[in-house]
Amino acid sequence: TKLGLMMNAVWERDPKRLAFVLSRFKFVSKMLEGKQNVLEIGCGDAFASRIVAQTVGNLTVSDFDPMFIDDARSREDELWPMDYLIHDLTQKSFKNTYDAIYLMDVFEHIEKSKENKFLKNLVSSIKNDGCAIIGMPSLESQKNIPPEKQDPGHVNCKSGQDFKKLMISYFDNV
Numbered sequence: 001t002k003l004g005l006m007m008n009a010v011w012e013r014d015p016k017r018l019a020f021v022l023s024r025f026k027f028v029s030k031m032l033e034g035k036q037n038v039l040e041i042g043c044g045d046a047f048a049s050r051i052v053a054q055t056v057g058n059l060t061v062s063d064f065d066p067m068f069i070d071d072a073r074s075r076e077d078e079l080w081p082m083d084y085l086i087h088d089l090t091q092k093s094f095k096n097t098y099d100a101i102y103l104m105d106v107f108e109h110i111e112k113s114k115e116n117k118f119l120k121n122l123v124s125s126i127k128n129d130g131c132a133i134i135g136m137p138s139l140e141s142q143k144n145i146p147p148e149k150q151d152p153g154h155v156n157c158k159s160g161q162d163f164k165k166l167m168i169s170y171f172d173n174v
Helices: 005-013 015-032 049-053 066-074 112-124 160-168
Strands: 037-041 058-063 083-086 098-104 126-135
Touching (some): 015 098, 015 126
Parallel strands (some): 037 058, 098 126
């Protein structure tokens, strides 16, 4: 299997980071093990999504950018079945509700002016007894990244305290 568009770029720029990305997906797979209907938001090339697909009943991967969904589909494998959706959660919630939703390195790319709509749509896409995992770099971590490696798309990093305060307004357990 070839690396996807994003993971190939990671491999070229910072090979060590690929291990970090894969370890986060391993964490998600452990947390969501046994969940039947799971959604990944902002899957990018969905290269690491197979790790989660190993432990859940059905995985749907989504991204707002058709280029990434096309790339993920180009590496589709019957051993790792997934459903694919092009969807912008800043615009509307998903038609289906899910037992669990996760997003890794997505929220920091959501403009602050759209974060509440995004979170409302996220919550309405989760079953009442469902859960969400939201991973993002902290505001504090950004000062440790050399300027040449900083992502200009990180428009909404938050301190741990500010992120928790925001999440408490949408979720019972944070």
